[in-house]
Amino acid sequence: MRDEPVFAAETSEPEAGIDLVVFTGDLDFASGEQASAALAALSGEARRVVVDLSGVGFVDSSGVKMLVAAARAVEGEGGTFAVCAASAPVRRVIDILHLDQVVRLVETRAEAIAAVRVS
Amino acid sequence: MTSGTQRPRLLVGGIVAVLALAALAGVFAWRQYDDGKRHALNELDARVVLAATVFDTYFSGELSQLRSIAETAAVRAGNAPAMTAYFRRVQPKKGSAFSGGLGWIDRDGRVRASSAPTPAGPALNVADRGYFRTVLASDKPFISGGLISRHGRRRLIVMAVPTHDSSGRLNGVLAGALRLQQAAPSKQSVALGFQGVVVIDRDGQELTEASFARPANTALLRRMRKHQTEVLSDTHGLTGSGGRVVAYATTPLAGWITAIDRSPSSVFASARRVLALQLASIVAAALLIFFLLIWIYRRANRNAVAVRRRNEIVAELTRSLADAYTPNDVAAALATALSKSFPGSAAVVGLAEGGRSELTLAAVEGQRPSTIAAGDPVLLGPAAEAYERGAKQTASGQAAVARAFPELQRAAARGIAAVYATPILGRRGGKLGAVALLLADPVSFAAANDAIVDAHLEQAIQALGRTLRQEHEHEVAVELQRSLLPAELPEQDDVSFAARYHAGGTGVEVGGDWYDAVRRPDGLLHVSVGDVAGRGIAAATLMAQLRNAFRAYAFDCTSPAEITRRLQRHIPSGGMVTTVCLTFDPYTRRFGYSLAGHPPVLILDGATATVTTHSAAGSPPLGFAGAEAIVEEWLTLPEPATVVAYTDGLVERRGVNIDTGIERIVSVLARTSGGSAEETAEALLTGALAKDPVDDDAALVVMRAAAVPARFDVEIPADALAMSALRRRLDTWLSLRGIDEAERIDAVLVVHEACINSIEHGYQLNGGTIRLHVEHDGDTLGISVEDTGTWRPPTPDPSRGRGTQIMETTMLATDIAHGADGTRVVLRQRLGSNAGVAPTV
Numbered sequence: 001m002r003d004e005p006v007f008a009a010e011t012s013e014p015e016a017g018i019d020l021v022v023f024t025g026d027l028d029f030a031s032g033e034q035a036s037a038a039l040a041a042l043s044g045e046a047r048r049v050v051v052d053l054s055g056v057g058f059v060d061s062s063g064v065k066m067l068v069a070a071a072r073a074v075e076g077e078g079g080t081f082a083v084c085a086a087s088a089p090v091r092r093v094i095d096i097l098h099l100d101q102v103v104r105l106v107e108t109r110a111e112a113i114a115a116v117r118v119s
Numbered sequence: 120m121t122s123g124t125q126r127p128r129l130l131v132g133g134i135v136a137v138l139a140l141a142a143l144a145g146v147f148a149w150r151q152y153d154d155g156k157r158h159a160l161n162e163l164d165a166r167v168v169l170a171a172t173v174f175d176t177y178f179s180g181e182l183s184q185l186r187s188i189a190e191t192a193a194v195r196a197g198n199a200p201a202m203t204a205y206f207r208r209v210q211p212k213k214g215s216a217f218s219g220g221l222g223w224i225d226r227d228g229r230v231r232a233s234s235a236p237t238p239a240g241p242a243l244n245v246a247d248r249g250y251f252r253t254v255l256a257s258d259k260p261f262i263s264g265g266l267i268s269r270h271g272r273r274r275l276i277v278m279a280v281p282t283h284d285s286s287g288r289l290n291g292v293l294a295g296a297l298r299l300q301q302a303a304p305s306k307q308s309v310a311l312g313f314q315g316v317v318v319i320d321r322d323g324q325e326l327t328e329a330s331f332a333r334p335a336n337t338a339l340l341r342r343m344r345k346h347q348t349e350v351l352s353d354t355h356g357l358t359g360s361g362g363r364v365v366a367y368a369t370t371p372l373a374g375w376i377t378a379i380d381r382s383p384s385s386v387f388a389s390a391r392r393v394l395a396l397q398l399a400s401i402v403a404a405a406l407l408i409f410f411l412l413i414w415i416y417r418r419a420n421r422n423a424v425a426v427r428r429r430n431e432i433v434a435e436l437t438r439s440l441a442d443a444y445t446p447n448d449v450a451a452a453l454a455t456a457l458s459k460s461f462p463g464s465a466a467v468v469g470l471a472e473g474g475r476s477e478l479t480l481a482a483v484e485g486q487r488p489s490t491i492a493a494g495d496p497v498l499l500g501p502a503a504e505a506y507e508r509g510a511k512q513t514a515s516g517q518a519a520v521a522r523a524f525p526e527l528q529r530a531a532a533r534g535i536a537a538v539y540a541t542p543i544l545g546r547r548g549g550k551l552g553a554v555a556l557l558l559a560d561p562v563s564f565a566a567a568n569d570a571i572v573d574a575h576l577e578q579a580i581q582a583l584g585r586t587l588r589q590e591h592e593h594e595v596a597v598e599l600q601r602s603l604l605p606a607e608l609p610e611q612d613d614v615s616f617a618a619r620y621h622a623g624g625t626g627v628e629v630g631g632d633w634y635d636a637v638r639r640p641d642g643l644l645h646v647s648v649g650d651v652a653g654r655g656i657a658a659a660t661l662m663a664q665l666r667n668a669f670r671a672y673a674f675d676c677t678s679p680a681e682i683t684r685r686l687q688r689h690i691p692s693g694g695m696v697t698t699v700c701l702t703f704d705p706y707t708r709r710f711g712y713s714l715a716g717h718p719p720v721l722i723l724d725g726a727t728a729t730v731t732t733h734s735a736a737g738s739p740p741l742g743f744a745g746a747e748a749i750v751e752e753w754l755t756l757p758e759p760a761t762v763v764a765y766t767d768g769l770v771e772r773r774g775v776n777i778d779t780g781i782e783r784i785v786s787v788l789a790r791t792s793g794g795s796a797e798e799t800a801e802a803l804l805t806g807a808l809a810k811d812p813v814d815d816d817a818a819l820v821v822m823r824a825a826a827v828p829a830r831f832d833v834e835i836p837a838d839a840l841a842m843s844a845l846r847r848r849l850d851t852w853l854s855l856r857g858i859d860e861a862e863r864i865d866a867v868l869v870v871h872e873a874c875i876n877s878i879e880h881g882y883q884l885n886g887g888t889i890r891l892h893v894e895h896d897g898d899t900l901g902i903s904v905e906d907t908g909t910w911r912p913p914t915p916d917p918s919r920g921r922g923t924q925i926m927e928t929t930m931l932a933t934d935i936a937h938g939a940d941g942t943r944v945v946l947r948q949r950l951g952s953n954a955g956v957a958p959t960v
Contacts, residue, residue: 026843026846028839028842028843028871028875029839029842029875029878029879030839030840030842030843058843058846058867060868060871060872060875060922061872061875061921061922061925062875064921065921088860088861088864089864089867089868092861092864092865092868093868093925096924096925096928096929097921097924097925
């Protein structure tokens with residue numbers, strides 16, 4: 001009936017050594033694989049990854065699971081991982097599951113880039 | 120019966136014949152009159168001749184008596200005393216023979232002897248008298264004219280004879296005088312026809328006049344002297360006046376003329392009386408025959424006019440019946456014709472349609488008794504009585520009417536003084552109905568009336584049979600049409616539908632209009648209204664096909680334009696269909712439509728009572744539209760809202776702009792604000808049909824979306840890809856229900872997690888159906904998610920635990936029940952407590 005929001009993942013390198021992944025659409029069970037593949041594509045050691053969720057209106061538990069898994073993978077390899085610009089519904093899920101302790105969550109993309117750069 | 124042109128000719132011929140007969144009779148009468156006149160003249164002639172003869176006879180008798188006296192010795196001797204004695208003896212005083220007396224005159228003219236007493240003095244000398252001189256000179260008897268006596272001045276006639284002595288020598292004159300007495304005309308003389316008789320003496324004196332006057336008309340007198348005896352009609356009378364009838368005869372002895380001088384009227388009185396009598400009789404007879412003719416003519420004419428009028432009425436009935444489509448048309452035509460054939464009556468027709476035994480009032484025409492209201496059931500009473508009995512019922516006079524028709528005893532019906540009621544019997548004897556004539560004045564119904572009523576009924580029965588068959592066929596056709604349309608429309612989520620199908624015309628052809636509405640399991644509503652061009656089986660078949668196709672596509676598509684595009688695939692080449700597809704989500708109040716050659720959709724905003732028309736998303740009719748031309752438009756319905764879709768039959772009239780028809784139903788719709796779908800549909804149909812009948816079929820669907828439902832009730836496929844749309848719809852619904860954002864986030868989240876559980880674990884990603892119910896009840900939200908999958912317990916996986924963790928954290932209560940036929944998750948959320956974490960953005 002109306003235009004369905006299509007999930008999309010766009011990867012860029014705003015500055016050397018920092019990968020920026022911008023998700024748009026709902027990050028849920030249906031789009032989880034697509035999101036996970038986009039993050040998995042960022043290969044290499046000690047990656048500095050920023051995930052911008054400003055275009056994501058909804059995240060479900062599987063979406064969150066994917067983010068947590070990605071964060072762990074990056075950080076396990078000595079890299080840094082930050083999530084920024086979570087909308088209210090996204091924030092709500094992260095809050096419920098207390099994942100703010102597992103995944104670094106900041107307000108703005110600049111903050112996130114700064115955060116991954118510093119560490 | 121003679122024809123109209125012959126009749127006046129016959130009348131004229133009759134009158135001419137009567138006049139001819141009258142003229143002939145008149146001629147005969149005139150001839151008889153002439154005869155009568157001649158007869159009267161003859162009679163007059165006979166009278167004067169008779170009178171003359173009578174006088175003559177009298178005078179000759181008198182003269183012979185005088186002669187015999189002259190022969191006596193005393194006279195011969197000239198002995199005066201002897202004569203006087205003798206005379207006195209012969210002629211006593213007041214004797215009849217010589218009323219003027221008897222006397223002897225000597226040759227010198229001296230009266231020597233007389234029956235009268237001798238006056239003293241010298242003897243009377245009559246020597247100068249004409250009669251004396253004539254007798255002396257002629258020696259012959261003589262009768263004088265009228266004289267006046269010297270003694271006593273009496274009016275006299277003197278008859279004189281000569282006397283001779285014994286030697287035969289003339290010695291004197293013997294004279295006898297007759298006294299003339301003026302007598303009034305006696306009755307006897309009048310009766311004898313001697314009225315107006317005049318006697319004229321030889322000197323031309325009228326003896327019948329006291330003065331011995333002479334007639335003024337001397338010419339006539341001369342003629343009389345000349346002709347002696349004659350009858351003159353139309354001449355100058357004795358007095359000289361004209362136009363007289365004169366008859367006369369001359370007495371030879373006395374030289375008298377006896378004349379009758381009379382007016383023709385008195386002479387011909389009898390003939391004229393006869394003539395007048397005869398003419399009067401002729402005229403009377405002619406007039407009588409004449410009036411008789413006129414009367415017969417006028418009566419025949421009146422009958423002819425009545426027959427012509429009746430024929431006209433029956434001809435008019437025939438025409439009306441030819442145009443009749445329904446039995447009620449027939450009844451109206453019959454009632455009209457009957458009321459005209461029976462002036463002053465009210466004609467009531469009742470029909471027992473569809474084999475019902477009950478008679479229903481079908482038509483009333485003519486002069487309805489003022490005491491009875493138009494809709495009064497008593498009007499049908501007499502017809503019902505005739506129908507019940509199956510036989511003619513008549514009554515004249517109020518008492519008889521009340522006896523024959525108990526229904527009419529009611530006060531209201533007392534004005535009816537005569538009733539003629541008879542059943543309408545079909546060809547096979549079945550009772551089709553009944554007619555009744557109600558009259559305010561008593562009329563006795565003659566046998567002729569039966570013939571008139573029967574003439575009307577015969578025609579009506581035929582038409583009735585035809586229209587009943589037609590109506591039946593029409594009903595079958597309409598029934599068929601209806602059978603192709605949905606029996607009922609969905610009724611859920613505070614949305615109600617009402618539909619109308621109006622079969623235009625009265626033919627047996629099925630129309631191609633349709634309507635339908637589908638509620639999809641996901642709660643989405645699709646409505647389809649359309650019109651296949653043309654009528655008949657082909658149109659109906661295509662219509663049925665399109666309706667079925669719509670139902671199929673309705674479950675596949677959420678887009679009204681897509682459904683419309685797909686419908687176009689079914690249009691045969693050359694076919695044309697107009698249609699509109701409406702889509703409505705009761706939970707989000709999103710409303711979409713797609714028009715293809717169809718009249719605009721109307722939306723009534725229940726809060727403001729304003730109607731908007733929507734036709735922006737329009738394309739040419741199916742069969743002519745390119746796929747890309749078929750578009751849709753989306754809007755949000757107000758609360759409450761009424762949506763109307765219809766086929767052009769509702770708004771299109773011959774010769775009237777379609778916009779006028781649309782404006783009409785727009786204004787009707789605006790006035791229905793607050794009404795149910797049914798009420799609205801009824802008002803629209805009535806309003807659209809009010810002004811003029813619809814000859815085209817018309818379909819109409821009214822959708823009333825009152826309020827956002829309190830219950831979100833959908834079935835969705837167990838497909839992760841469908842979740843996004845569901846979440847959005849649910850969020851919008853919750854929002855419309857007034858639930859704040861934080862609570863909406865939790866609700867949408869838990870519903871999503873429960874559904875994903877079902878998709879992933881219930882159906883093992885193999886697909887299925889998930890039934891979701893969310894109920895907003897004051898300060899709680901009851902959520903139920905059911906599937907029919909076979910739950911496989913999740914392998915230890917921390918992430919799965921997160922779904923449950925989310926539910927348990929956000930919900931007041933969480934209950935997950937796994938059963939043999941599926942899993943049911945029941946959740947309960949408290950609202951308005953801000954229990955959840957406030958959103959940060």
